[in-house]
Amino acid sequence: MHVGLFFGSFNPIHVGHLIIANSMLELTDMDEVWFVVSPQNPFKERRTLLADHHRIQMVRAAIDDNYKMRVCDAELHLPIPSYTVVTLAHLSEKYPNKRFSLIIGGDNLDNFHRWRNYEQILENYNIYVYPRPGIELNDLAKHPHVHVVELPTMDISSSYIRKLIADGHPPRYLLTEPVFKYLTEMHFYE
Numbered sequence: 001m002h003v004g005l006f007f008g009s010f011n012p013i014h015v016g017h018l019i020i021a022n023s024m025l026e027l028t029d030m031d032e033v034w035f036v037v038s039p040q041n042p043f044k045e046r047r048t049l050l051a052d053h054h055r056i057q058m059v060r061a062a063i064d065d066n067y068k069m070r071v072c073d074a075e076l077h078l079p080i081p082s083y084t085v086v087t088l089a090h091l092s093e094k095y096p097n098k099r100f101s102l103i104i105g106g107d108n109l110d111n112f113h114r115w116r117n118y119e120q121i122l123e124n125y126n127i128y129v130y131p132r133p134g135i136e137l138n139d140l141a142k143h144p145h146v147h148v149v150e151l152p153t154m155d156i157s158s159s160y161i162r163k164l165i166a167d168g169h170p171p172r173y174l175l176t177e178p179v180f181k182y183l184t185e186m187h188f189y190e
Helices: 016-026 052-063 086-092 106-110 119-122 158-166 177-186
Strands: 002-008 031-039 071-072 099-105 127-130 146-148
Touching: 002 052, 002 086, 016 031, 016 086, 016 099, 016 177, 031 052, 052 071, 052 177, 086 099, 086 119, 106 127, 127 158
Parallel strands: 002 031, 002 099, 031 071, 099 127, 127 146
Antiparallel strands: none
């Protein structure tokens, strides 16, 4: 079984994430997409991050109706900060019958050389890249293990959604209805 790993803080998960995941299922040979909820990106500050269990609950609520999508909390049980190479090794050992690939944006490919042991990842895993607005893909896009998947670009981000909420503007159609309801009831990002 081919599993695409879509890493992120999902703070909150939004329709852009879901469109990307669904497109990977439709346009590649991936059988499932796992949303790997990250406790801390080594390149980002933690201060605006909701508690892990809230972000997991929002991802569950967003994908509940799609049996090809799952929540993966593996990184929450690994040392912090989390590194993709460590998570990949952990998941590959835990699920030896699954073939894992990464799903990343063009902006992450641009910085991929900064990732811990990125050469090891490139050598052992396929990377599926979706375009990001305003980002030109670098030479790594030509690597035999890198696959660019043409999707419509969307300029939606979790930080934009958090700012909308903080400014009193409900981001209703940028989130699924269950996620919107959860955020509203919990008064997150206000």
